[in-house]
Amino acid sequence: MFERFVPNCRNAKLEAEVHRRSVRPKSALPVTILDSIHDPAALFDSEWRCTALNSAAGTAAGVDEPVGQILWEMFPQILSTPIEDHLRRAMAARSYIRFEAYCPPAARWIEAEAYPAGDGLLLFARTADALQFDRAERVQHELKRSNEDLRRANRDLETFAYSASHDLQEPLRNVAIYSQLLQRKLGPLLDGDTSKLLDGILKGTRRMQCLVEDLLSYSRATRQAEGPAPMIDAGAVIGAIVQGMKAQIETTRACIVVDPLPRLRMQEIHLSQIFQNLISNALKYRSPASPLVRISAESREELWTFSVTDNGIGIDPQYRQQIFGLFKRLHTQEEFTGSGVGLSICERIVEQYGGRIWADGAAEGSGSVFRFTLPDAGR
Secondary structure (H helix, E strand, O other): OHHHHHHHHHHHHHHHHHHHHHOOOOOOOEEEEEEHOOEEEEEEEOOOOOEEEEEHHHHOOOOOOOOOOOOHHHOOHHHHOHHHHHHHHHHHHHOEEEEEEEEEOOOOEEEEEEEOOEEEEEEEEEEEHHHHHHHHHHHHHHHHHHHHHHHHHHHHHHHHHHHHHHHHHHHHHEEEEEEEEHHHHHHHHHOOHHHHHHHHHHHHHHHHHHHHHHHHHHHHHOOOOOOOOEEEEEHHHHHHHHHOOOHHHHHOEEEEEEEOOOEEEEEEHHHHHHHHHHHHHHHHHHOOOOOOOEEEEEEEOEEEEEEEEOOOOOOOOOHOHHOOOOOOOOOOOOOOOOOOOHHHHHHHHHHHHHEEEEEEOOOOOOOOOEEEEEEEOOO
């Protein structure tokens, strides 16, 4: 009996080998095509026998001579699992299917796709690790493209705002000039109502000119300077600003106290715009007492935190975020003139350098403290 069994065993092995050879591709074309695919890929006939596979699938399978073997015999662990259900359904329907399922042989989740191919299926699979990497790569690519689109849109918007503001200046200037000429020439001949109408035109024109000039300043603040930023002395910048505002400081009887300030790597015009707007606001929104403005800086975690403290009318806590909005105002023109652009300019400049700006109440309960951070050039 044993003697009869041995030849039968040998015949079975021989028949299997003959069958494997018979199902090998007649040319290297299918294997060449499959090897051009990064993910594991394999061809199966209608009897679930492997007829071709790429090197990635061969490595993943971990089976000697997988070509010619039946899928369920190579991987019995996937029997009675969702993987078997999906694949049999695709084979029966001769239709494409994509699914994610836990794969016991790989001990991890996979994403698989099956396509009708001849009388069988072409199967692709990838592990969760590869899937997550591919998804992360796609997300990164989409994010990069979205950022580029956003930067391009911002550049276009900045260019439009700058051009529109610049082009509006001349017609507004002409309206103001002609209105003033009419006022001078016809002043004695105008009745009270007509004179008020002409005054309204002049005030509206001046208001519009102020808005256009502030919009131009905002556009300039958002434009990136070319070349590397130089090292500047913040104390010297403040000194120049105080000197330029000497008349306003004397008129309001203000006292400006400047503590020792650091050197920074940034464009001088940008730092000047920040401090000019913050000091101007401190003088504008002053209390009946003489304005006191203190400027200081403190080094914290590779950043300089600047503080501009005043003893003015203060800001209601509920509006401390809103005040940085473009054209955002908390008071009427009759109370305080202005366009509401200054703090927006400060915020845009600070954010360009990777910092942030915010407003707090003064420690003694009156006035405001504006704080902003900028990189420490010495670290």
